[in-house]
Amino acid sequence: MWERGGRGSxxxxxxxxxxxxxxxxxxxxxxxxxxxxxxxxxxxxxNRGYVCPSDAGPAWRxxxxxxxxxxxxxxxxxxxxxxxxxxxxxxLDLVLEIATARERARNGDGDGDGAE
Amino acid sequence: xxxxxxxxxxxxxxxxxxxxxxxxxxxxxxxxxxxxSLVTQDLDICCRLTPENWRRIEAAVKxxxxxxxxxxxxxxxxxxxxxxxxLDNLYLxxxxxxxxxxxxxxxxxxxxxxxxxxxxxxLSFGEIRLLDLDALIAAKEAMGREHDLAAVRQLRAIxxxxxxxxx
Numbered sequence: 001m002w003e004r005g006g007r008g009s010x011x012x013x014x015x016x017x018x019x020x021x022x023x024x025x026x027x028x029x030x031x032x033x034x035x036x037x038x039x040x041x042x043x044x045x046x047n048r049g050y051v052c053p054s055d056a057g058p059a060w061r062x063x064x065x066x067x068x069x070x071x072x073x074x075x076x077x078x079x080x081x082x083x084x085x086x087x088x089x090x091x092l093d094l095v096l097e098i099a100t101a102r103e104r105a106r107n108g109d110g111d112g113d114g115a116e
Numbered sequence: 117x118x119x120x121x122x123x124x125x126x127x128x129x130x131x132x133x134x135x136x137x138x139x140x141x142x143x144x145x146x147x148x149x150x151x152x153s154l155v156t157q158d159l160d161i162c163c164r165l166t167p168e169n170w171r172r173i174e175a176a177v178k179x180x181x182x183x184x185x186x187x188x189x190x191x192x193x194x195x196x197x198x199x200x201x202x203l204d205n206l207y208l209x210x211x212x213x214x215x216x217x218x219x220x221x222x223x224x225x226x227x228x229x230x231x232x233x234x235x236x237x238x239l240s241f242g243e244i245r246l247l248d249l250d251a252l253i254a255a256k257e258a259m260g261r262e263h264d265l266a267a268v269r270q271l272r273a274i275x276x277x278x279x280x281x282x283x
Contacts, residue, residue, distance in 0.1 A: 057276040057277070073274065076152070089124065096157075100121050
């Protein structure tokens with residue numbers, strides 16, 4: 001799938017970048033392989049972040065322009081409401097865990113988590 | 117000692133549903149169910165203002181150490197007939213998180229009007245009602261706070277995407 005010093009087209013690059021995030025561990029081994037050179041197209045894609053689709057409407061563009069990573073909304077719209085609620089719960093759990101840790105630090109009652 | 121913060125919206129919704137509470141999900145969780153990516157830290161519902169419905173809410177959370185979270189001494193939730201007939205809102209903190217029960221939604225109206233502008237949403241424990249996209253946009257615009265208006269940007273984008281014909 002990956003070749004030494006490969007220079008794919010944009011389409012090839014996009015396919016490979018998508019594949020790199022897939023679950024197969026051999027992709028990551030190849031990705032991190034010594035001496036391999038990644039195509040510029042993929043490096044550029046990795047660096048640029050979310051790109052508003054060319055066919056996006058004005059409201060979608062406005063939300064992008066406001067600074068939202070609309071790929072999260074795109075993902076959410078592919079999910080069922082239940083999956084959206086569960087994804088939100090995972091994000092919320094992290095927010096609350098951080099808030100709890102902050103409060104503990106402020107009160108000086110750390111329980112040693114990560115401090116030893 | 118710091119309190120561990122918890123907010124489990126699905127568990128709260130499941131309890132409200134199991135106790136046959138008449139409610140419509142509003143606020144941030146409603147946005148999440150529509151696809152908004154912003155994190156919200158409480159569950160807001162609009163509910164019918166009847167003594168029976170307040171009693172159902174009380175039953176749904178009674179074993180979760182519910183307290184009135186905005187009162188000075190965080191008074192425990194202990195409804196009486198007199199209180200039930202005079203309540204407009206309940207702002208609760210429970211072992212499963214915050215639950216705000218409102219009799220009216222700004223920009224929409226009371227429970228009946230919220231219900232008229234709601235859609236059904238099926239979750240694993242059953243079906244609940246939530247404000248439809250247009251109503252949620254109107255409610256958030258009426259609230260007018262910064263985070264409400266930010267959510268409106270996403271809601272308008274979602275509405276636009278859903279109203280466009282799929283190719």
